[in-house]
Amino acid sequence: MRKDVLLKLVLLVMLFIGMFTACDDDEKVKVGNPDVAFNTETGEYRVKVGKEVLLQATVSDAMNPLCSWKLNGKIVSTDTTYLFRGEQVGDYFVNFKIDAENGSIEKQVKVSVLDKLPPEVTLDDAAVVMSGRDRSFGAEVSNPEGATYMWVLNGEIVCQDSLFVFNREDVRMYDLSLVVKNEDGATAKSMTVTVVPLAPPKLIFNDGRYRTVSDNRITNFSVPLGRELVLSPYPIDITEKAVYEWQVDGVKQSETTSYFKFAPTAQGRYYITVTATEGGQTASTETYVECVDPEGTHRNWPTDGSSARFTEVFEYIPAPGQFVNFPVGSTEADALAKGKTILDPSTPYLSLGAYGGYVVIGFDHSVENVPGEYDLILEGNAFAGSSEPGIVWVMQDENGNGLPDDTWYELKGSASAEEMSRKYVITYYRPTQERGNSIWSDNYGNAGSVDVNGYHGQTFFFPMFIEEDFMHFGTRLASKVEIRGGLWYNGEYDWGYVDNYGTDKSCFKIDNAIQVDGTPANLKYIDFVMIQTSVNQKAGVLGESSTEFLDGYDYHLKNK
Template identity: 45%
Template structure:
């Protein structure tokens, strides 16, 4: 954790007392960002929705999952009495009713306990726990496996457009006609039945693709050549977004047609003269190719804008707001991109440093700028961005920064990520791209696919009933958002819990970094330091792809950036 010393304007003994208290606090809690204090144990239950059900006379295993516990001791209690001392408790439903069982972990690094509900019923019909919208690809096999609770001795019936296609707990789809088709699953046991209707959206089979990310959204079919910049004398690390290419491909790079020595996904490019350069990358063995124009602009500092009397600490301009789909995204048919931008600009204009934008699911973002350049002051935080995280609920957002390298006052140069505690870890996905598909009808889930071959949905719920969760001002059939995706950290245990990461993210409880960020943490595409002397623009995007049972999708809620040098 890094802290900034306050300006103490107290005289005499009071001044000395407060200063002494501050020093003591700094000595007790200030430590390097990379060595946060060890966290206590975390706990979740294996039950769907954090609740167990069992038929009278039957036995059910209550299972707890515990992580980060040092020398733990476990106990399960019912009515104050210990009934098990392991991670699993076998509970027999002797009498009808509701029971509340408490599981506790006592470890050297802390204790935690949670209560789980067990309901004993005379009848226990099956419950299908699957999302109602599915993506399938034309000409490719899609295997559907039933996810059903209380399915002992159950029978299964799958129907596609009314025709039975399987009586097993799974079915295989191989569809060729594009568009939506109806799939149903009926599950029957001795106590009853459950029926689920699925909308299967058939899309063209994905193909190998490369593209360069300029920090903005992409529409379906976008083949435009993006544009980046680099000041003379500095090195730009280029890396494409890799989509639907397995393994570790070999790449060929060219600069204005001249083949370069690099055969990896990274190219170090250091131009020796001002001007535009066309850079191309190809994944060998595929048809995937991407192009980017890199403008070599005057040396760093040429367009530096010093703060003057009247400069504001808070950002002044909002350039773009593109929320991802989500329950708090409410831009319906007829809305415009400008209306979305203005909604955040109006919040910023009030001078608030609190919440200004809910960004929706992964990748949703907004871009803002200062009326001056924010200088990197070594060893101290440079900007602050608030969120609304608390101990059991974080919705971490990734922070990116940009210099106005070409001096035109617009965020159209090169973005650099501010590293956090998860940078470089195997679970963290750099250059992760997700495509959300625009629904054709309202009150339905928003489907997505990603550049790693996975699919899923942002689920429509009963708490937020606007017609569309998708930002309907998007003119194409889909919206692709790119950025850094952090691992999912949801814990299920009666209520949704999403713990924070140690440091480096907006709307993240963390270890006490106090919502502060350091320009010195800016990194290039390969993770090496960017060594920026100042920045002009800030971008924040939702950094997790996850959803809770009851609370919905992770959606970063961010405040306006503040220059701490002027605060």
Template identity: 45%
Template sequence: MRKKNQIRLVLLVMFFIGGFTACDDDDEKVLVGNPDFSFNSETGEYKVKIGKEVALKASVTDAVNPVYSWKQEGVIVANDTVYLFKGSQLGEFFVNFRLDADNGSVEKQVKVTVVDRLAPSITMSASAVAYCGLEKEMAAMTDYTDESTTFEWSYNGKVVGHDSIYVFKEDDINVYTVALKVTNEDGADVKNINISVIPEEKPILFFDNGRYVLPSQLNDVRTMTCPIGKNVVLAPVKFSISDLAVYEWKVDGVVQEGETSICYNFTPSVEGKTYEITVTANDKEKTAMATVNVVCEAPEGTHFRETKATSSYISNTCYEFIPAPGQFIRFTQNQTAEDARMSIQKTLDSGGGESWIASLGAWGGYFILQFDHSVKDDGKGEADFDIVGNPLGKHWCECGVVWVSQDENGNGIPDDTWYELKGSETGKPGITQRYALKYFRPTAEKQDVLSIDNDGNLRFLARNAYHPDSGYFPWFLKEEYYILTGTCLGNQFKTEGLETNWGFDWGYVDNINEPTGFRIENAIQQDGSPANLKYIDFVKVHTAQMGQGAAVGEVSTESSAAIDLRLKAKK
């Protein structure tokens, strides 16, 4: 027993320091985490008809040498992860499941209600997606069914099926409604499912120039800049291409031998020259190609802009504001992208900017701001500029990622290469660079917004019940969809009691940051290597998290303008 307790103590200590333990002489590593489990009922509540049985199931994770027990009224009734509860009398009953493992113990309770009548319940999502001209198999997801259960599918006012599975097919882009009625001897349930029909995804490659992309722009040749004597890491954004793809890079038509990854480190050697660089992805039977022009500019610092007595410490020009859909996005059909930009510019022109100036909408929504001078990296590891949001402590943050750019070509507009500022989560598992989300324009103003990401994940952005009449979609974008790109920090959203979205340690907008402010020295290339920028001229902020709640709506970064901290201190 003493030896077992010693082993348990060692495992717990190693978990708390976040380390790895060697498990044999070959240095194999095992990650030790907290044991936990979830029930096959998301709510922890079950119903069963009297005389019938219901399966209570626990799915266990990260348990070392686990022992299980189900207890009812203090008595152990089962010692597996499944317990068949029989409804022998009407009423409410409480059952505890306990997990004991070498690395910890967990116990949770469920409620079982035994009723005399139990009508079926449909648990399917109210939204689904199908592709134009392709069959979509829809399976009835129901609870409380038995041998008496019948199914009835209706479409276009007609009954179209009586099986638990219905095959749907339409050729045209639109939203269609299918109804499902499930009946047993105790009653019935009905569910309407809205099916969004979209074109089948095709493999796509394109280079990110920091701005949104429309379908008509996917084949455009983008331009990036790189000062002589420096390098730029090129990496395209991909859609419908797996991580197993092999890439071929060409510079001015010449294949770059040995360059087969998605990142290519390019160093131009002739000032003033424009290099045509192409990349082709080969992913089994799929192929896609993209082209970027890289202009070799004058040495870094050539277009540096010194501060003047009239210089503003606030980034006082909004170049572009393209929000993602969201409950506070109120741009109508009759407005334009210029109207969106001016909604921020008017605030800046009236002396605002030090508190938040815009809600950016769901993931990817962004603005681009410009300083009237170049902001230097102080070279001392101190913060160079700041951007604030309105987080409510650590439990409610809506984190945005910051990008920076130099006016490397000296034309005064942000059409140069963009660099992400790394934060505490950069490089960690679950954090995705070159993430992209395609938002489809709804066919009606009060529809939920469908999106698909570049890994093929489909989701709907639902309307918030507290803001049902707000714009939700930037209607000035008239094409079938638009694509937003950037870095995805993942989903921290939780709905256990209060809806929360926890922040990160440092480096993000609308987040409790420690230390405060942003450092130009944290600018990185697409492969994570340092960009080594001496100064910046432009700043971009985009919403970087997923998540949506019933009360608070979607996670949406709210951001101020960028503030030059050293110039502010002098004013």
């Protein structure tokens, strides 16, 4: 036999054996130790004396299992279910055991036999409803035999059925309670229903500034010649299933996703439109992109007289919060004046309010990106158990006019993809009374409020210089609030955020600047910085989490 033919036969045999070996290995990997779960999450059951309750086990990863239920050491069932009858009042402990070829496991459940058994009611804590739309509310009720229902809305009985259809026009928060009663007693549960304005699907480009709900201005971005800019609008009531169409100066582009990479080949102004289509509905928005001089043309090199510390505050727009206190009749100029107080080193801090509140600062020179090194120091007042992380955004003065009106780039931090919501939009609704909670909704279907805090005497928690409902845009980080030892604890992220008790000690790298799709921005320097509260969370009596900004420096000049 020829050697090449023999070699091919050997390889085929080896491949054939390998296939079966690999499959066998896969099967071994799939089979773990036996496990069991019960039809109650707590492993505890309740039943009225003289009644029956079903104990049900779900077995997983068990090869040829044998099952048994034991009560007082005696086997009472060899099935995965056991119908327990409560003969006498008391607590009973039942063991469920699995014996399988790949191992054994035994778990215990508790059955409480009670003389009286009021209904158990499970109701959501909160819900969001569009103004003027029907929303049906119901509850999971155990022991419902002979039960009666009573729904109470803001203290008024509105329904006596198991389902309540809610429909209200007024944009506000409502207190909704359900009382379920049977012959053994009554159980009450409450929830908050937030009514938000009915809005059509919408796309909005984020230029870093807040936007009122009636603001339909066209945003502007810039990109230096020779660089690429990624564009992507923020969606409201539009899902990831939407198909996008992009046009540049009226010419349709090939891209059909929500991200568009734009690399102009000549300087000038470009008009860009994007349309999202989903389920027969469409939403569109537009923007201008100015292709300006190549990067570095307007770089402001530091001199011997340059300040390591920031030298300008361009904008200060706090979100609602307990340290805001801008009364009716105040203006954005008043807010900016307060923002500029942080230029005085004796000012303790600047509070940015709840999610989205921000401040924009600038240096008297361009801050260099030294690869691999820290470039910025941005200080907050965090300590262990008290982190209120703020996202950092950076901008080059690409058009050379000395103003932060170019393109913002986020500095990525340590948060994982699961710990953040990109392209997050929150809408704050102006309170109907001066000292009132500030209701919010977001583009993920959530709603809540920034609550008036009794520990602070000021009247205005909403920034009343904004005369209507308004929106903030950005990246939202997941909440790390918890209770430890009976105290509220605001947990920290590892690194990359202001007012965060992380490992970077308030130091930041321009290297971490990213485009809206998460790809590197590759900036050689920056001129402006925006710090923005990045968590939407409350911590009991501590109130809303609000990033505090204390100070900012060019790392290289400060550490000369």
